[in-house]
Amino acid sequence: MSHTIRDIAAALGARAEGNLDLVVARTAEPSEAGPDALAIALDKRYADGLAKGRARAAMLWPQADWQALGLEAAIFMARPRYAMAGVTRVFEKVVETEPGIHPLAVVHPTAVIGANASIAPFAVIGARVRIGANARILSHVSVAEDAAIGDDVLLHPGVRIGARVQIGHRFICQPGAVIGGDGFSFVTPVPGMVEQARAEKTVTFEDQDAYVRINSLGAVRIGDDCELGANSCIDRGTITDTVIGDGTKIDNLVQIGHNARIGQHCLICGQAGVAGSAVIEDRAVLGGRSAVGDHLRIGRNAIIMGNAGVATHVPDNAMMFGYPAVRYDQHLAMFKALRRLPRFMARFEAEKTVPKAGETD
Secondary structure, eight states, rough: OOOHHHHHHHTTOOOEETTTEEEEEEEEEEGOOOOTTEEEOOSGGGGHHHEEEEEEEEEEOOOTTTTTTTTTTTEEEEEEEHHHHHHHHOOOOOOOOOOOOOOEEEOTTTTTEEETOOOOOEEEEOOTEEEEEOEEEEOOOOOOOOOEEEETOOTTTOOEEEOOOOOOOEEOTTOOOEEOOOOOOOOOOOOOOOHHHHHOOOOOOOOOEEEEEEOOOOOEEEEETEEEEEEEEEOSSSOOOEEEEOOOEEEEOOOEEEEEEEEEEEEEEOEEOOOOTEETTTTTTTTTTTTTTTEEEEEOOOOETTOOOOOOOOOOEEEEETTTTTTHHHHHHHHHHHHHHHHHHHHHHHOOOOOTTTTTO
16 A cells, blocks of 8 residues: 555645655654655654654654755645544555455345445344445444444444444444443332432432333434444433434443434543433533433533533533533632642641630630
8 A cells, every 4th residue: 555745645635845756655653664654743842753763754744844854755734633634544454345245144135235335254134224335344243123324334343233223324333332222221110219319319228129121112323424432332212212413423432321312523432421311412522431411411512521420411612520520610629729628727727726624715
């Protein structure tokens, strides 16, 4: 997978200088780059690394003097992280698949498979499933009855798609994810400890009846251009569907509860949990290990910092931190006050006086 500097710059819409016909076959850290590599040095702090490596070409920060760095060619990008998106796309090693249904796959005769789709060995496609054009279904994927999957979808090994799940175009799902499992819904014949605690803020510790399952009659709907990380789970709805909006990206080991509604272009980071019937509005960000309680609303453009536990509604454009989560500026003020508390208490102990017998204060 070799490219000229000219072609790479054109693909990125970037400025390039030097020998634009120079060919590179891979990317590398500056200090590890050989003559066949494009060194990624998007900040001047990587200049020393270029001196240690043997790169002839590099991606550089806009003001870099590529000739002084001993290079033959350079590509200039103003926004490093955005540049990484472009260059990794150019050098991406595409998953190798062949169009068609492998003889070791099991495809129900009522399933409809789109043009140029690839179904790998040991995949199982259920009754009345619809799979779009150019979809890539890798090994050990199962798609249950009546599910619908769009065009250009990539399902990595071990993905499980439940019954009636609907997925849009260009969806990417990493290994081991489960979409459309039953929601975690149980109830007791009479109000139990959890319901009592919610209503009365107290608990009577008595034996209660066994839990009775509430079945999940809904499904899951996922929009276009979404991604789901490895071993993440999205539960189907109880009555209505669980919904994931267009462009939303979900990291590894994330739990999305039944009936949750996630908006468009949200980011949900690793080990985050969204409880049942929560609403996450467009462009919200949930940091790693954050948690959102059931039936809560997280507003548009809100940022929930890592490890935050959200127990109340969050307005639009808010930044929340801590447990229970509060506004970020409020959390900082509380944290600063907490750090000063030992000094305050020491001063208090030193200054307090105790009246002697017979005296009044």
